[in-house]
Amino acid sequence: MSLQDKYKALIEAANSGVSELRIGESEGVLHIQGTAPTADVKNRLWDIYGSIDPNFLTGDVVMDVDVAGAVEGSKVEVVTESSNLNIRKGPGTDQPIVGKAAKGEVITLVSKANDQWWLVRTNDGEEGYSYAQYLNPLG
């Protein structure tokens, strides 16, 4: 079964819900990239992917779908597992921690240093870099 067949449901969901969609196969891996309108749409894609390939063990898909609405000055929600989110002096885990944001706290996205690190400001005015995977844009 080709990758396109195996992940037909995922590709269809991506086609209908994801903008700037890029889908391509390279060396036996299906790459899916794009921007979902909401975190819900993104999560649904991951649910579909996880149902086709439980625990993503096969490794034949690399899916990088971000969420629209994460523009400068917008609000983002902290979506850590349980702990506080570190806010660091610079974009990297080797950078000193200058602040924390609680799980569920809504803070401000100041700018994006790159895909992984965003400059944020807490409601207390603390400013620094946090890992983008733990920030959910509130569209």
Place this chain on the structure above:
Amino acid sequence: MTIKKFIPVLLLAGTVALTSCKSNVPDAEVKSKVEAVVTPGVTVDVKDGVVTLNGSVNSDADKAAVEAAVKALDAKEGVKSVTNNITVAAPPPVTPAPEINTVDADLQAKVVDATKDFPTVQTSVKDGIITVTGEIEKAKVTKLKQSLDNLKPKKTDMSALKVK
């Protein structure tokens, strides 16, 4: 005198068909002949044997091919000349290929950040492939995969990762 005048006209009129002295093919007939050889999307007008092509095709090659096909009909079939006004449509936007990061050093540095909150997993990067080993709770596996796929590697290999 009449014959002298006639010779240059004859030479001008027929490049191939020297035998045809005069084109008496009605425009409507020429039109239907030309329409039979053009591609869909091309419209044909004929006036006194002069064929004008309008419409749109997908490439310069198609445009030239249509013109060549019409010119092949030649004067015998009533085509005196061809005016090619066909436009070439802009090609449909090509879907850009996905980006893939194959720079191991860059990936390696980013993997360190991406896996910081997953202390029970180990990673290695080679040829753009992130290989994940160790163990992880079921509830965290999607987050881990998302964090690693976000780096756009060639592949995220978690086949050796033990999910508890």
